[in-house]
Amino acid sequence: MSFSTEAAHFRDALSAEFYKVRRRRMTYILLAVHCALVLLFYFILFMQIRDGPSHRRNGLSEWLALRNAMSTLNVVPYGFALERFFATLVCVIFAGTMMGNEYDWRTVGVVTSRGVRRWHFLAAKVVMDVAFVIVVATIGFLVAVACSLWWSNLYDLSYGTWDWARLWDIVSSLARTVFVIIPFVFMALAFATTWRSAGQAVGASLGAYFIESIFTGLLNRAQDSWLSHIPDGLININGDAIMRANGIFSGEGGGGPFIFGPGGAPLWRAALVLAAWIGGFVVLVFWQFQHRDIQE
Amino acid sequence: MPEYVVEARGLVKRFRETVAVNGVDLFVERGRVYGALGPNGSGKSTTVRMLLGLARPNEGEVKLFGRSIADNGPELFRRVGAVVETPAFVPYLSGRDNLRLLEKYTPGAGERGIEIALDRVHLLHAAHRRFKNYSLGMKQRLGIAAAILHDPELIVLDEPTNGLDPQGTREVRALIPELAAEGRTIVLCSHLLYEVEQVCDAVAIFQRGEIVAQGDTKTLIGTRSTLHLRAADVEGIAAALAESRWKANVRRDGDELVIDDAGHDGAEVNRFLAAEGHFVAELRQVVPTLEDFFFKVTDAEREV
Numbered sequence: 213m214s215f216s217t218e219a220a221h222f223r224d225a226l227s228a229e230f231y232k233v234r235r236r237r238m239t240y241i242l243l244a245v246h247c248a249l250v251l252l253f254y255f256i257l258f259m260q261i262r263d264g265p266s267h268r269r270n271g272l273s274e275w276l277a278l279r280n281a282m283s284t285l286n287v288v289p290y291g292f293a294l295e296r297f298f299a300t301l302v303c304v305i306f307a308g309t310m311m312g313n314e315y316d317w318r319t320v321g322v323v324t325s326r327g328v329r330r331w332h333f334l335a336a337k338v339v340m341d342v343a344f345v346i347v348v349a350t351i352g353f354l355v356a357v358a359c360s361l362w363w364s365n366l367y368d369l370s371y372g373t374w375d376w377a378r379l380w381d382i383v384s385s386l387a388r389t390v391f392v393i394i395p396f397v398f399m400a401l402a403f404a405t406t407w408r409s410a411g412q413a414v415g416a417s418l419g420a421y422f423i424e425s426i427f428t429g430l431l432n433r434a435q436d437s438w439l440s441h442i443p444d445g446l447i448n449i450n451g452d453a454i455m456r457a458n459g460i461f462s463g464e465g466g467g468g469p470f471i472f473g474p475g476g477a478p479l480w481r482a483a484l485v486l487a488a489w490i491g492g493f494v495v496l497v498f499w500q501f502q503h504r505d506i507q508e
Numbered sequence: 509m510p511e512y513v514v515e516a517r518g519l520v521k522r523f524r525e526t527v528a529v530n531g532v533d534l535f536v537e538r539g540r541v542y543g544a545l546g547p548n549g550s551g552k553s554t555t556v557r558m559l560l561g562l563a564r565p566n567e568g569e570v571k572l573f574g575r576s577i578a579d580n581g582p583e584l585f586r587r588v589g590a591v592v593e594t595p596a597f598v599p600y601l602s603g604r605d606n607l608r609l610l611e612k613y614t615p616g617a618g619e620r621g622i623e624i625a626l627d628r629v630h631l632l633h634a635a636h637r638r639f640k641n642y643s644l645g646m647k648q649r650l651g652i653a654a655a656i657l658h659d660p661e662l663i664v665l666d667e668p669t670n671g672l673d674p675q676g677t678r679e680v681r682a683l684i685p686e687l688a689a690e691g692r693t694i695v696l697c698s699h700l701l702y703e704v705e706q707v708c709d710a711v712a713i714f715q716r717g718e719i720v721a722q723g724d725t726k727t728l729i730g731t732r733s734t735l736h737l738r739a740a741d742v743e744g745i746a747a748a749l750a751e752s753r754w755k756a757n758v759r760r761d762g763d764e765l766v767i768d769d770a771g772h773d774g775a776e777v778n779r780f781l782a783a784e785g786h787f788v789a790e791l792r793q794v795v796p797t798l799e800d801f802f803f804k805v806t807d808a809e810r811e812v
Binding site for chain 1: 582584590592600605612658
């Protein structure tokens with residue numbers, strides 16, 4: 213088959229996948245939920261700030277740090293840190309159900325028995341997953357920007373300067389955030405293909421996402437043992453290292469939830485580890501989908 | 509040399525310890541309506557899944573249109589339309605949108621083709637409704653519409669009348685010969701003997717993962733009918749017939765006497781018995797059916 217025919221068939225698969233995503237109510241529900249979560253988060257912090265500083269030691273500095281973190285000046289590191297958490301939840305559900313439902317509904321067999329190449333079908337899903345992560349992270353970030361503008365206006369905080377350098381900072385931070393989210397998205401895709409089920413894929417991927425942090429905390433306690441090095445190869449700790457490149461909060465009193473302090477794994481190693489996880493999941497999902505029976 | 513649209517040789521499919529299909533050879537000539545007949549779990553659906561590339565055989569080879577699907581699968585499957593088991597579609601899309609979706613995957617039919625396919629299965633009135641709200645019969649119709657949408661040369665239908673009301677069943681049974689008359693080859697999987705006999709001109713009978721009989725439907729069934737007699741004096745009639753030219757074909761079946769291959773000799777047998785002083789209470793011709801043949805071969809297999 214010629215390259216142009218192959219490309220045309222892949223374009224058809226992409227067009228069909230986009231049609232499904234566009235017509236699916238779940239897509240819009242997930243986007244709305246994501247925006248609502250970001251709004252809710254800012255609202256909860258607003259309620260917390262409105263109550264004033266606590267009487268604990270460092271209460272005032274913590275209160276000021278949190279208030280400043282949520283200003284437009286700090287929206288890039290703070291907004292994307294929020295995005296990383298909420299967008300991962302939403303995108304894992306999207307990817308797991310996108311593939312798993314094809315098995316649950318048995319539509320995958322209908323498509324492949326009509327002559328659609330398996331890898332075209334799957335690659336179209338991979339492209340849509342990545343596109344969805346970008347869309348979710350962008351929209352969520354815009355919501356965060358809107359909240360931070362309101363916040364800065366309310367407390368007369370700095371908006372920062374809006375120039376090309378800042379735009380570039382936003383674009384590169386978006387790219388880093390998407391890169392950090394994608395391993396879990398592809399994990400959901402791989403689980404959905406392995407177990408031929410949406411529910412199991414979403415459950416296992418979200419479980420891994422949350423349990424990994426607990427697991428990492430426990431292993432880090434084993435300071436001098438080889439066990440303490442295991443987290444270096446896991447996803448979240450390397451994701452944190454990448455997210456630090458979006459900007460860290462070094463002010464006194466910390467920065468409240470989702471703000472990273474200095475330290476952590478070197479950026480190059482973190483990028484390599486995450487790329488390895490992404491590559492591993494992609495290889496697993498394509499190998500399984502190409503070689504196994506569509507239905508048992 | 510006949511032109512085979514489907515050629516399957518030595519197909520074996522194992523699921524762990526279970527052998528679902530064991531050495532199936534299947535040959536379907538172009539333009540035929542071919543019935544795959546067998547009870548549930550006999551291996552016919554697994555065989556169909558292997559023909560469509562949904563399951564990979566552990567042994568054996570499948571050729572469609574003379575070319576191996578191992579090398580040219582997707583290219584060959586574009587010439588095939590299929591409904592495997594219950595029709596599967598995206599539940600949140602309407603019937604029409606589901607066909608639009610399939611048309612995006614394999615373009616060609618266009619909006620006009622979609623409307624024609626829907627019309628052909630009498631589903632235009634419900635095309636705007638979501639698939640999840642369809643009755644089983646409507647789902648079956650949509651499955652058939654999807655199977656014929658891209659004008660395939662080979663159509664594989666797995667239990668296409670499952671869930672249809674009598675009217676729908678009749679329409680689908682009428683549609684199959686129509687599709688065949690357009691030059692398409694049809695493979696029809698069914699456990700309904702009457703359905704297969706009615707629409708298929710060739711048949712393969714599956715039993716425990718193997719094909720136990722295969723060939724032209726009429727040839728398999730046979731054209732020779734039997735004559736069944738009931739009378740008060742069965743013994744006397746049997747004795748009289750033992751002296752007649754039918755003596756080699758007479759056998760006892762319960763309280764009836766059966767004369768094989770004598771379906772057309774009713775009047776002559778009656779005249780002979782009356783002349784001998786025997787009078788029958790009932791005399792009827794029984795034409796062989798696929799059902800008779802099916803149970804003959806499957807019972808024989810079971811005894812083996």
